[in-house]
Amino acid sequence: MKARLLTLILSSTSLLVSAQAWAQRNEPVQVIPPVQVDNPAMVELGKKLFFEPRLSRSGFISCNSCHNLSMGGTDNIKTSIGDRWQEGPINSPTVLNSSLNVAQFWDGRAADLREQAGGPIANPKEMAFTHELALEFLSSVPEYKAEFKQVFGTPSIGIDQVTEAIAAFEETLVTPDARFDLWLKGDDKAITDQELAGYQLFKTSGCVACHNGPNLGGSSFQKMGLIEPYVTDNPAEGRVAVTGKDADRFNFKVPTLRNVELTYPYFHDGAVDTLGEAVDIMGRLQLGKKFSAEENAQIVAFLKTLTGKQPEIVLPILPASRDDTPRPVPFGS
Amino acid sequence: MKARLLTLILSSTSLLVSAQAWAQRNEPVQVIPPVQVDNPAMVELGKKLFFEPRLSRSGFISCNSCHNLSMGGTDNIKTSIGDRWQEGPINSPTVLNSSLNVAQFWDGRAADLREQAGGPIANPKEMAFTHELALEFLSSVPEYKAEFKQVFGTPSIGIDQVTEAIAAFEETLVTPDARFDLWLKGDDKAITDQELAGYQLFKTSGCVACHNGPNLGGSSFQKMGLIEPYVTDNPAEGRVAVTGKDADRFNFKVPTLRNVELTYPYFHDGAVDTLGEAVDIMGRLQLGKKFSAEENAQIVAFLKTLTGKQPEIVLPILPASRDDTPRPVPFGS
Numbered sequence: 001m002k003a004r005l006l007t008l009i010l011s012s013t014s015l016l017v018s019a020q021a022w023a024q025r026n027e028p029v030q031v032i033p034p035v036q037v038d039n040p041a042m043v044e045l046g047k048k049l050f051f052e053p054r055l056s057r058s059g060f061i062s063c064n065s066c067h068n069l070s071m072g073g074t075d076n077i078k079t080s081i082g083d084r085w086q087e088g089p090i091n092s093p094t095v096l097n098s099s100l101n102v103a104q105f106w107d108g109r110a111a112d113l114r115e116q117a118g119g120p121i122a123n124p125k126e127m128a129f130t131h132e133l134a135l136e137f138l139s140s141v142p143e144y145k146a147e148f149k150q151v152f153g154t155p156s157i158g159i160d161q162v163t164e165a166i167a168a169f170e171e172t173l174v175t176p177d178a179r180f181d182l183w184l185k186g187d188d189k190a191i192t193d194q195e196l197a198g199y200q201l202f203k204t205s206g207c208v209a210c211h212n213g214p215n216l217g218g219s220s221f222q223k224m225g226l227i228e229p230y231v232t233d234n235p236a237e238g239r240v241a242v243t244g245k246d247a248d249r250f251n252f253k254v255p256t257l258r259n260v261e262l263t264y265p266y267f268h269d270g271a272v273d274t275l276g277e278a279v280d281i282m283g284r285l286q287l288g289k290k291f292s293a294e295e296n297a298q299i300v301a302f303l304k305t306l307t308g309k310q311p312e313i314v315l316p317i318l319p320a321s322r323d324d325t326p327r328p329v330p331f332g333s
Numbered sequence: 334m335k336a337r338l339l340t341l342i343l344s345s346t347s348l349l350v351s352a353q354a355w356a357q358r359n360e361p362v363q364v365i366p367p368v369q370v371d372n373p374a375m376v377e378l379g380k381k382l383f384f385e386p387r388l389s390r391s392g393f394i395s396c397n398s399c400h401n402l403s404m405g406g407t408d409n410i411k412t413s414i415g416d417r418w419q420e421g422p423i424n425s426p427t428v429l430n431s432s433l434n435v436a437q438f439w440d441g442r443a444a445d446l447r448e449q450a451g452g453p454i455a456n457p458k459e460m461a462f463t464h465e466l467a468l469e470f471l472s473s474v475p476e477y478k479a480e481f482k483q484v485f486g487t488p489s490i491g492i493d494q495v496t497e498a499i500a501a502f503e504e505t506l507v508t509p510d511a512r513f514d515l516w517l518k519g520d521d522k523a524i525t526d527q528e529l530a531g532y533q534l535f536k537t538s539g540c541v542a543c544h545n546g547p548n549l550g551g552s553s554f555q556k557m558g559l560i561e562p563y564v565t566d567n568p569a570e571g572r573v574a575v576t577g578k579d580a581d582r583f584n585f586k587v588p589t590l591r592n593v594e595l596t597y598p599y600f601h602d603g604a605v606d607t608l609g610e611a612v613d614i615m616g617r618l619q620l621g622k623k624f625s626a627e628e629n630a631q632i633v634a635f636l637k638t639l640t641g642k643q644p645e646i647v648l649p650i651l652p653a654s655r656d657d658t659p660r661p662v663p664f665g666s
Contacts, residue, residue: 051403053401053404053408054409058410058414059408059409059410060398060408060410060414065393068386069648070384070648070649070650070651071386071651072653075386075392075393076387076392076654076661077391077392077393077661077663078663081391081393081663084418085417085418087663087664261653262653264653264654265660273656273660274656276656310650312647312648313647313648314645314646314647314648315402315403315645315646315647315648316403317403317643318403318404320405320594320595320597321409321597323606323607323608323609327598327606328409328410330410330411330414330420331420
């Protein structure tokens, strides 16, 4: 039935043009699918929660602190700053396009964004709160109670609803219309010859074996240091922490390359500041290949075509605490 | 000439209606004047800088960290969290309507918002940066260089331009159309009888002696603990730090009551969480008056009519650091 419809469309010259405009080149990288917002009220609630520092013990740290939507959905520092300025164990991955990942966290320990969202709230090195205290706070604010009731239809607020709303907001954080996507859709002039050469190298050198699909990554776990070992002070061991299998040691989720120009520093330990250095290390350690300066510049130029349209976020106005709302504990133990 | 024009307007019945809609009751509190944006490009640049954590040593703290525009322009904690989680010396006052204040900071040590804006960047307990390093960072980012050049017409970026742009943005952060403003403009139904009774008490009890004008405060320095001393652990001594005069000891800038429902906790030491307690303490210490529970509730009800329309802020997208941009120092000394 679909095939017949396609034939009908293709047989019409006037429609052919519009079909071509949306067709994608046959490449191992695909354009980002457009977001469909089924439940705008839930997304709006999730946005408030994403910017809500009262979900942390200190009242100071929100999801946006480390996944800053002004800065490519990251904090642009090596490893994040948590409660009482604790040094985080790993680089904060971007929240942008994260719904396209096969799993969440570098070791994939959360199956999806809902499961991920509860983690940092209760992590003593991050927001250092508990789910119980988070719910106690939310339930003390009438506007939140009303909004949860409107969205979920129940009188009490549960942590599953909190994480579902945050995930619903995060699912809207996609970055379409990167120049590379325009090229994928058929616009030859969307990228330069140097950028195209970089993409060809990216394919022929083997980068695309892991960095593929609409998110150029996020779809598999791979060993960091495949050909040569990766030397780092960071104690994270990756996927083995989840599976317990020795073979998964130093296997990390392949990070997305979408907006990679904005998501420095790079790698799970945030050790590398520049794209040029990251490309060089990846080439040597993962592919056994030393890119020339020209090749490196071509690949970097290609990677910069992956910066998409950033989500336009109107800052939410958070409802005020009430007299009986528990207060944050910013200092002291 | 103006008088004649007014006579002409008032003599026209059809125009009289519209004149009435904008007339204000003759009260010691006035509506917030509307903002006029003369230089939108400067405001837009100032907004970026206001949200720019790379103006701090750690790359983590921006103006918005402590003057959070999701939370009444404050951080809603007693005293702020600074670089390396240092405990701030004093409660962060709201940035909302701050252009209406006679001076900036609790002790008025900055004459205006421009002078204020440079303070936290270089304060070792706050953003812990230096003006030199801030300029070095900004100058390393081509988009910032181009934007400063467009706004200020000069090829190099100076700290005066940084603070001027931040101040220009902050001047737009006014909150018009509070219910009390609608009442001031003549809408009798904009506030309830209880709220009106609270305002009458606010006037007859003497609160309005200090909390007057469009910002209900911000126009003078007054002694904290006029009738009875104010007991606090906070070492701040107020205006004396600026003037050196003993008479100014414990004189603080009278805080605005605009949006006071959102700007808890209260007083320069942030010691008080609720409006009811703040009104009680102010009555006893400043006016020698013990409000009854009913009176207290009336004044609190009035204060909640001062919550205005919060600025609608589209989160800025900050330009990426370049290879040669100096990196933040989030950890270590």
